[in-house]
Amino acid sequence: MILSRTSQYAVQALIYMATQPSATPVLNKDIAAKLGVPAPYLAKILQNLAKGNLLFSFRGRLGGFCLREGGDKITLMHILLLTEGPAFTQSCLLGLKECSDETACPLHFRWVPVKKKIIDLLQETTLEKLAKAVESGKYRLADVPGQLFEQFKV
Amino acid sequence: MILSRTSQYAVQALIYMATQPSATPVLNKDIAAKLGVPAPYLAKILQNLAKGNLLFSFRGRLGGFCLREGGDKITLMHILLLTEGPAFTQSCLLGLKECSDETACPLHFRWVPVKKKIIDLLQETTLEKLAKAVESGKYRLADVPGQLFEQFKV
DNA sequence: GGATATTCAGACAAGATTGTTTTATATTGT
DNA sequence: ACAATATAAAACAATCTTGTCTGAATATCC
Numbered sequence: 001m002i003l004s005r006t007s008q009y010a011v012q013a014l015i016y017m018a019t020q021p022s023a024t025p026v027l028n029k030d031i032a033a034k035l036g037v038p039a040p041y042l043a044k045i046l047q048n049l050a051k052g053n054l055l056f057s058f059r060g061r062l063g064g065f066c067l068r069e070g071g072d073k074i075t076l077m078h079i080l081l082l083t084e085g086p087a088f089t090q091s092c093l094l095g096l097k098e099c100s101d102e103t104a105c106p107l108h109f110r111w112v113p114v115k116k117k118i119i120d121l122l123q124e125t126t127l128e129k130l131a132k133a134v135e136s137g138k139y140r141l142a143d144v145p146g147q148l149f150e151q152f153k154v
Numbered sequence: 155m156i157l158s159r160t161s162q163y164a165v166q167a168l169i170y171m172a173t174q175p176s177a178t179p180v181l182n183k184d185i186a187a188k189l190g191v192p193a194p195y196l197a198k199i200l201q202n203l204a205k206g207n208l209l210f211s212f213r214g215r216l217g218g219f220c221l222r223e224g225g226d227k228i229t230l231m232h233i234l235l236l237t238e239g240p241a242f243t244q245s246c247l248l249g250l251k252e253c254s255d256e257t258a259c260p261l262h263f264r265w266v267p268v269k270k271k272i273i274d275l276l277q278e279t280t281l282e283k284l285a286k287a288v289e290s291g292k293y294r295l296a297d298v299p300g301q302l303f304e305q306f307k308v
Numbered sequence: 309g310g311a312t313a314t315t316c317a318g319a320c321a322a323g324a325t326t327g328t329t330t331t332a333t334a335t336t337g338t
Numbered sequence: 339a340c341a342a343t344a345t346a347a348a349a350c351a352a353t354c355t356t357g358t359c360t361g362a363a364t365a366t367c368c
Contacts (some may be wrong), residue, residue, distance in 0.1 A: 001156065001238075001240060001243075001245040001269075002155070002156055002245075002247060003247060003248075003249070004327090004356080005249065005325080005327065006326080006328075008247075008248050008249035011247075011248060012248055014213065015260065022283050025342095025343095028343085028344075038327090038328060038329075040328070040329055040330075041327070041328055041329080041343075043345085044328095044345095044346095046344095047344080047345065047346085050344095051368090057344060057345085057356070058335090058336080058343085058344075059334070059335040059336060059342095059343060059344040059345075060334090060335045060336025060337060060341095060342070060344075061335095061336055061337040061338070061342045061343065062336075062337060062342085062343085063335080063337095063342075063343045063344055064343075064344080065344090069352055074176060084155075091155040091156075091157075092155075093155075093156060093157060093162075094165060094166055094295075095157070095159065095162035096294070096296070096297050097297050098297060103294060104292075104293050104294070105293060105294060105295065106169065106284040106287035106288050106293040107279070107284065108293070110275055110279060113276070114268075114271045114272055114275050115155075117268045117271050118268055118272075120325080121264055121265070121268050125261070125264060130260040130261065133260035134260050138258070139258050139259060139260040139262070140250070140257060140258070140259060141248075141251060141259065141260065142250070142251050143251050143338070158354080158355095159354075160354080160355085179314095179315095180314075181314095181315075182315080191358075192355080192356055193357095194356065194357055194358075195355060195356055195357085197316075198317095198318095200316090201316075201317065201318085204316095206323080211315095211316060211317090212313055212315080212316075212364080213314090213315055213316045213317080213362070213363040213364060213366055214313090214314065214316080214325085214362090214363050214364025215312095215313065215314045215315070215363095215364060215365040215366065216315085216364075216365060216366090217315045217316060217363080217364070217365085218315075218316085219316085221324070226356090235313085290358095300346070309339070309367105309368105310367105310368090311367085311368080312351075312353080312362100312365100312366085312367080312368100313364100313365090313366080313367095314364085314365085314366095314367100315362100315364080316362085316363080316364100317360100317361080317363095318359100318360085318361080318362100319358100319359085319360085319361100320357100320358080320360100321356100321357085321358080321359105322355100322356080322357075322358095323346085323354100323355080323356075323357095324352070324353100324354080324356090325352100325353080325355090326351100326352080326353075326354085326364070327350100327351080327352070327353085328349100328350075329341070329348100329349080329350070329351090330347100330348085330349070330350085331346100331347085331348080331349090331350090332345100332346085332347080332348095333344090333346075333347095334342100334343100334344085335341080335342100335343080335344075335345090335367075336341100336342085336344095337340100337341090337342085337343105338339105338340085338341085338342100338358105
């Protein structure tokens with residue numbers, strides 16, 4: 001309804017990384033297996049996040065990806081600005097290129113307060129909060145945890 | 155950020171139709187010109203809305219499309235359920251296939267109230283309200299009204 | 309009633325974008 | 339040197355958007 005697959009994978013991966021000990025790099029391969037997503041595709045996404053200064057990446061043996069900052073410093077908005085592009089927060093529901101308070105589409109003043117709720121949510125929600133939720137065991141990060149039962153997926 | 159181009163065109167077109175006298179059918183060609191959108195694509199969208207019982211369509215001379223009900227009966231939600239599909243309202247932010255109160259992703263309980271705001275907006279907003287807003291002259295339905303100044307578009 | 313112009317309907321395909329996979333290359337620790 | 343790993347680039351596939359063409363239906367004109 002809202003996010004591209006790329007963004008969904010990015011958020012899932014970073015939440016998973018935030019649940020892991022921050023000292024050692026996490027392998028792309030491991031993340032992909034845990035989430036049940038295609039590893040090469042995820043690698044591309046992580047590389048992009050590294051370019052956007054959200055992750056460190058280390059090559060070679062003992063390499064992998066690390067969060068650049070603590071999970072309490074990284075919000076969903078930080079991630080989505082990289083994966084969806086900077087225009088992410090500015091868009092008009094009807095797709096008009098120009099839609100501001102002055103030149104508004106008929107939905108503008110109804111949509112703005114709702115959009116603010118979305119943006120607030122994305123800016124308030126840190127990786128740390130989400131990681132803790134996952135660690136509590138009450139919430140799941142993927143449809144098929146640990147990629148068991150792959151053959152039964154719909 | 156939220157809607158596909160198809161949905162955006164559909165909403166724009168129906169708002170425009172709601173501003174027109176309901177007695178005579180509106181031509182796809184005229185709507186497309188007014189909104190500055192590709193006519194063949196719009197035609198398919200309108201055909202789909204006709205199949206979904208939101209529009210009447212008439213072939214031949216004096217043909218065109220008509221709203222099936224008054225603009226006060228048609229909400230944005232009615233339109234989007236046709237253009238985005240019935241799963242539109244149920245989706246999980248992280249893209250999980252299963253994400254309910256029982257099997258929740260870590261964003262679920264933060265997202266649900268925001269999603270409710272969106273759904274409420276879509277269900278409250280009728281074509282009639284939007285058509286009146288446009289008729290007041292204070293709001294615009296397309297980036298380039300009447301497709302004037304096409305050559306200056308960005 | 310038949311010819312004609314107008315308009316929607318539907319098939320098909322081109323182009324753009326996004327998502328996915330494959331292959332090759334560079335870097336690092338042992 | 340070797341093995342493990344990220345990086346890069348390219349190939350492939352799917353989906354979304356747009357365009358073209360042909361056919362079918364309908365009102366109007368003669």
